[in-house]
Amino acid sequence: MIRRRQKTKTQKSPLRFRLNLLFFIAFLLLAILVAQLGYLQIVYGNKFESQIEQTDKTVVTGNVPRGMVYDAQGRTLVGNSSENAITYTKSINVKSNEMLATAEKLTKYLTVPSTILQQQDIVDYFLADNNYYKKVVAKLPKSQKYDSEGNDLSASKVYKNVSQYVAKHRDLTLTTEQKEVATLYKKMSGAFQLSTVYLKDDGVTEDEIAQVGEHLSELPGVGVGTNWTRNYPSGSILTSILGTVTTEKQGLPADSLTSMLKTGYSRNDRVGNSYLEKEYESILRGTKSQTQVTVNNDNQVLSEVTQYAGSKGGNLNLTIDSKYQTAVENALKSQFAAAKEAGYTGYSDGAYAIAMDPKTGAIKAMAGIRNDPETNKVTDDALGNINRTFVMGSIVKPATVLGAFMDGVITPDDNTLPDDAIYLPASPIKKSWYPAGTFKTMTAQRALAISSNTYMMHLAMLESNAKYTPNKYIKMNDNIFEKLRDQYQRFGLGYKTGIDLPGEIDGYLGSTTNEYNAIKYGSALDESYGNYDAYTLIQVAQYASTVANGGYRMQPYIVDSIQKTTKSGEKGAVIYQHTPEILNRVDFTNAQLKVVKQGMYDAVNGNDPFMTASALRGMAQKVAAKTGTAQSFYYDQNNPDNTNPPATITHSFIGYAPANDPKVVVAVVMPNFTSDSKSTYSLALAKTMFQDYFKMEGTN
Template sequence: MRKILDIIKKRTGSQSKSTIPFRLNLLFFIVFALFALLVGQLAYLQIVYGGKFAAEVNRTDKTVMSGNVPRGMIYDSKGRLLVGNSTENAITYTKSSGVKSSDIYQIVNRLTKYVSFEKENLSTRDKADYILAAPGKSAKVAKQMPKSYRVDSNGDQLSSSKIYNNEIKYIKNQGIHLNSEELAKASVFKKMSSAYSLSSIFLKDKNLSSKEIAQVSEHLTELPGVSIGTNWNREYPQGKSIASIIGGVSTEQQGIPDDELNTMLAYGYSRNDRVGTSYLEKSYETILSGTKSQREVQIGGNNQIKQSKLVYKGQKGGNLNLTIDSKFQKKVKSILDSEYSAAQADGVTSYSDGAYVVATNPKTGAILAMAGIKNDPTTGKTTEDSLGVINRAFVMGSAVKGATVLGALMDGVITPTNNTQADVPIYLPGTAIKKSVYPIGTFSSLNAEMALQVSSNEYMMALAMKEANAKYTPNKYIHMDSDIFSKMRGYFNQFGLGVKTGIDISGETTGLVGSTHTSDGQLKTGSALDLSFGNYDSYTLMEMAQYISTIANGGYRMRPYIVQSTQKTTDNGKKGAIESVTEPKVLNRVGFTSSELNVVRKGMYAAVHGTNGWTTATKLKDLSQDVAAKTGTAQTFYFNPNDPDNPDPPETINNSLVTFGPYDDPNIAIAVVFPNITSESGNYSQMVAKQIYEYYFKATGQD
């Protein structure tokens, strides 16, 4: 070997030692050392941390899902169930956070082998989404599409979302043809795809057969996210005579109303939760909805739900106990229906809006019954409309005269001992004569009690002119203080006329307030006179009930309410402990004296029991208990929405009544209105009140 090396050295002429092999050897050594360290580290990790990393790969995230519970019940004042829940089996689906359209497609096709679904209204986009979700379909369509559907003008690839939209467009252009079975599948696919992540939806909750339930139960392992559950629907065991008062609950598809979405999400609701959308169901949503169940869900590394465990079964919604006796409510509704039918038979309802009635306890404000009929004059079709009592307003006519007289007494323009005035009509330029229904000259003068008994318009107008310091000359313009409208309305407001009553049902409105000045700035003095006898502003019937209750109870404007108490639900679904009781609430005390009030009470008593031929409410005089009342007749015009510019609309009459009884110790107050009938005869409002009194006095042992 050495000889060979010497020969090489001689040939190269080099006598010095070469450094190249040393560098290569050093490099090889370093690589070897690093490789050895890497192998050692891998071995170390495998031996020491192998189990930990394996667990990390198979790691599951835990999250808590909430579930809905049955809604609370609603009972009448006697404990009868008014609103309950009917429970039905359901197929549910809980969407995983990372589920793909192709996964849903496969679940749908498996599920529809065991459960039949109805096809629903689908858009062309919905159908195309279903078609493209089939395994490999999207890629196949992408290859078939024109190049311009995949790349832009520069030849760059379009975004995946734009390509998908072009796939939809391509599918539409090619034509979509799905049979009935495929449309049903597409409907289920749409529901499942539209579900929010980790939220449960109902795929089918009606007419689910025991065979379908059994088959789904047997194949749950191949149907990720699908399970068997229950759903509920509102039912009305006592009928729907007050269904409109109860209000509605949204469907799962409707979910939370848009205008309340952010607020309710902040309170822990989900977008597809069923919530109260109107009236009692909405006003008492937090009580009726209950506390959601909680389920701990384990989500694996593939974003699929691996395990689900119930950690809190939830608390069924609380119950409402109403002030309404359902038996009395049904009777009141029956009486109203009967009298409206009589009005129809008399031929006076061709322009009618319907009829409404409400009965309250004047001492507490508790609603005893409320019923309504809404009539469509163009079709003659009637519908139940109890809520019209709080959200429809009408000009009520002379029924408000009690407030007019008490306003004048509080204003000091008359006193309990000095209130006689001349009974003369008012003549204004360019305006029809303003007078009462009886002939001019029937009475030369009247005191306040007699004016209420015979319903004198002249008397009320004289009061308004005194309050306005008016200077009146027949056929001349009346000069009045500019504050006459605000003054009279201020007194009316104290009784609840023209302001919200504060009832515990959402959706209450107030009546309409007429304008105070003409277009050229002149005070509408003639309208001020009309206001004094109830022929100008409009009021809801609940406002009228609050007004007459204030007179009946001695001057306290009580807040009307329909929920007497709220009550817990026990674990077994039965009625539990009372949580809260509604206490009567005084909104304000009207500032009249007892002697001033007595003037009006006597006048309303005389309106029923008086002997003068023009006494107005005599239909109520033969009851077993003495009552007081004030009738109303307002001259109106029928507004036809199909002919809004009609210069000569038909004249109609609003027939109204307010009353309370027994006279000495009132425990019921009633307000009734029959708007837009075509005749003053018939006494429909009085007949409704009379029959209600007869039933009520007998039912409460006062006959």
């Protein structure tokens, strides 16, 4: 029997199985992903949404008005003028074309002041148009867009190459309208992110304020505000001492840029640039306002909230009475003009005067003028009192006598010396202003009253144990210069006084040896009567005050106190009151000082026909004084090879009054008058300064 063979089952394809498996896995992963997304949406949806809408808060600072400067009577010397201003606050990552569009719209409502645009400013203006920028980039060779490996160059390098291309290939001439837009764009693009700059802060009209204010919604970042500038209600007095403030364009001084940035300044901040404004910058600047700016993820400013309105700068109250200062300045100019009219100032480079309270160091007036002998132009130079030195002449003689007293070479009861002229080999005779041989002997008191040079030289010879034979030989101890200068230094001569103004200099001390390294004995004799080393007038005023007050070297100062400024702009609480500072005590005795003071009193009020300051006799407040003349030469800087410079004389003066209880010291110097001039002008100036001071005090 024949059986049929059963058919076998067809086997499943391995490929189909694998495909099904892959589909299953893909479906499973998709299901997991959908489940995870759903989970995240349900559980964390609000959190992610808040992150998307997340904002950033930044604190932006703003400037406040500077403090004021007042004189001793409360009169405003330096104030602030508030003016309308159009401002611009730069948003984060704002685009160039957006700023350009804003600038173009703003010129419709604002007259833009003309300014000088540099070539790069004009190029930047053209490139602010994105379409134009792209066209220029397309024209650049590949080497200016990509590096050697084909990578894109940095945006800054590409921009530099584009700028150079435009400067070379495009006409950079602008129309009037384009210049206005370019000017605004320059100020906008130059601002830091979230910082505010002034687009126009001078001469903004009410109509411009109204026009801009009405269209602020279409001018992103533009605002209407106020700006302040320094004003001087009392006029031009003390201008060189008060100093200046930089403009917003000048910003921080280059020499202190880094340090000021570290202390919270911005580059365009206006700061004190010289003298009082600079010295008291930390007080006058005030404390900046703080505004919290909220920015979203698109770098759009959502809100601005003032956290701290800022604090106006502190006010300075000076020791100087502006009316007295004006009187001193006028008297100084008047006497110098009179000397010029008489033909005595052809080589003079100015005149200077100081009035000082000897008991405190407070400066009551400080005036100066600078004269250009070439052009005869006269300018204000009150600062010459602290940064110019002069050989002062005989006004140093009281210090020479007191030094000799303290060294014990003379005493109050035994101070009579020969008044013989000094004759050195191959040198002109060294004598006093009166004829040699006029007096055989001289006392310290009379030597000061009639200004004997020979007496001071004999003191120096005693100080140095000199061995001297007329016309043949002189030998002094090698430390003679050191000894004399040590005496003068105790009074402050030759060294900074510490006045609260920047720029003060030391004196100028002449060389002590010649080209053969030998001590210059003749110059040491000149030193003894003030005809060698050079000092500033503020040093002289400090020295005279030390004599007047009984030996206390006081630190001069010009700022008496500092006050806060109230919200209404008035003077508030005193936060600093200057305390007079004694720098050192010169240890002469009352008996020694009495001799010197009597000699200075006699110079004005005595009966000796040779007394040198009788022009001040007869004043209601008795004056004690010492005059000085120093011989020098005029050296023309434009003719340095001149081997025969003309001889000149510097006239100087120190004095105090009342003589029995000094309240004011006056110091004057008029350098490089012609050799035939007299001390008439310096004495007349000093007399006027004393009279005006006591008239101001109500005691004249």
